[in-house]
Amino acid sequence: MGRLIYVVGPSGAGKDSVLNAARARAPHGVWFAHRYITRPAGDASENHVALTPAEFAARRAAGGFALAWEANGLSYGIGREVDGWLAQGASVVVNGSRAALPQASARYPALLPVLITAAPETLKARLVARGRESGESVAARLARLADCEIGHPALVTIVNDGSLEAAVHGFLAAIR
Secondary structure, eight states, X not given: OOOEEEEEOOTTSOHHHHHHHHHXXXXXXXXXXXXXXXXXXXXXXXXXXXXXXXXXXXXXXXXXXXXXXXXXXXXXXXXXXXXXXXXXXXXXXXXXXXXXXXXXXXXXXXXEEEEEEOOHXXXXXXXXXXXXXXXXXXXXXHHGGGGGOOOOTTOEEEEOSSOHXXXXXXXXXXXX
């Protein structure tokens, strides 16, 4: 049986950048799952499967997701295919949600949670530069940081304040 590597972190921490770079250098047997999101496919920051809210609801009702949650006005899911990959012995990396970590831990007790984070001033600068949200939305995201402490005994933390290369190196070392 493989292991689920459950990546979380606040918006602006660089999760997608770290995961995209790590995917190209991951060891044999490490697979990266796509997320299904009710967000248009034109967002190049994450290679996701775009679904309408109706499509998402239908897949969820049919049991098409191993994990599913709501965040920031969107629906997110991890497809059931990850269960097959884990059964084959693969380590599977998913981009999860801090709020859904208890759900993921209950379903996959041996999961490895990886927190990718950055200092609040770094997060703010990245969110503003991204230009997808209003100043009020950025402030609300930053205000929620204190409410998202993660208390998991196996938690690995990667601070992505420096170079992307350093964060990718830390992530790859954690999943080996």
